Amino acid sequence: MRRHLLQDTALRYFLEVAQSGSLTEASARLHVAASALSRQIAGLEAQLGSPLFERHPRGMVLTAAGEILAAHARRTGLDAERALDEIGALQGLRAGQVRLATSDAFANELVPRLCVEFQRTHAGIVFGVQSLPTPQVSEAVRSGAADIGLCFSRAPQKDIQVAHRQSAPVLALLPPGHPLARAPRVTLARMAQYPLGLPPPETAVRQMVDIACSRQGLRLAPVLESNHAKTLLNFVAHGGGVSVSSEISARHMVAEGLVLARPLADAGMDLRDIEVQTLAGRSLPVAAQAFLELLTQRLPAPQ
Numbered sequence: 001m002r003r004h005l006l007q008d009t010a011l012r013y014f015l016e017v018a019q020s021g022s023l024t025e026a027s028a029r030l031h032v033a034a035s036a037l038s039r040q041i042a043g044l045e046a047q048l049g050s051p052l053f054e055r056h057p058r059g060m061v062l063t064a065a066g067e068i069l070a071a072h073a074r075r076t077g078l079d080a081e082r083a084l085d086e087i088g089a090l091q092g093l094r095a096g097q098v099r100l101a102t103s104d105a106f107a108n109e110l111v112p113r114l115c116v117e118f119q120r121t122h123a124g125i126v127f128g129v130q131s132l133p134t135p136q137v138s139e140a141v142r143s144g145a146a147d148i149g150l151c152f153s154r155a156p157q158k159d160i161q162v163a164h165r166q167s168a169p170v171l172a173l174l175p176p177g178h179p180l181a182r183a184p185r186v187t188l189a190r191m192a193q194y195p196l197g198l199p200p201p202e203t204a205v206r207q208m209v210d211i212a213c214s215r216q217g218l219r220l221a222p223v224l225e226s227n228h229a230k231t232l233l234n235f236v237a238h239g240g241g242v243s244v245s246s247e248i249s250a251r252h253m254v255a256e257g258l259v260l261a262r263p264l265a266d267a268g269m270d271l272r273d274i275e276v277q278t279l280a281g282r283s284l285p286v287a288a289q290a291f292l293e294l295l296t297q298r299l300p301a302p303q
Contacts, residue, residue, distance in 0.1 A: 101136070
């Protein structure tokens with residue numbers, strides 16, 4: 001990566017071992033002999049007067065001192081990346097990279113559309129997009145693997161700064177012409193009378209639905225379960241039944257008239273937010289900051 005131009009070699013080698021937990025794996029990733037990595041780490045330990053790793057048969061585990069140094073090394077690498085991007089920005093945002101970590105709901109429609117929109121005015125910017133389970137989005141931001149995280153959240157996250165937050169209540173999704181479409185609001189009890197598609201039990205949306213059902217003594221029996229938002233949307237659009245979703249996940253299919261969205265009347269269906277996340281205390285590279293501003297403009301629901 002470009003940041004290596006400005007990053008100390010010993011720190012870079014140390015961080016790769018810390019992230020992989022193995023000299024052998026770090027050696028393969030860096031194309032550097034394991035003995036060279038070991039010497040660099042030993043040199044750091046001698047300078048600091050403290051061991052950085054506990055050596056175990058199954059790998060290398062950071063000590064308390066190692067954890068502190070790893071956090072410093074990550075920030076040093078991110079600062080180097082930002083400096084290089086700012087130098088590139090002198091050419092008018094014609095170079096740079098934006099790295100996004102996003103949950104599945106945003107990766108299907110919103111993020112690709114915004115990447116295209118951004119590149120129309122900044123053609124030299126390239127994107128790296130990871131679609132991850134929601135808990136891993138914040139971790140990617142914390143580790144420096146992503147500049148920006150986009151996900152649903154129900155609780156504060158350590159070392160995460162929220163650049164933008166908006167409510168993301170769970171909605172009922174219905175096929176056009178469905179009997180429930182005549183009602184301004186829908187309940188889970190009414191939805192349970194029709195074929196139902198739901199995300200799996202480990203997802204936040206399903207947990208919110210299950211809690212609401214438990215309070216009512218209501219048991220749902222979905223005919224389709226999927227952790228892929230687009231699968232559930234198409235299940236509804238093709239007339240397979242009803243489902244649940246956030247507004248942002250279904251926005252474009254609702255706008256195209258492929259599915260209908262109605263508020264859920266059950267208590268607790270609004271206890272979730274959309275968050276745009278960055279690493280606390282970090283100044284983003286110029287390209288990432290510009291994309292962040294576009295993202296926060298486009299996220300709010302149309303009025």
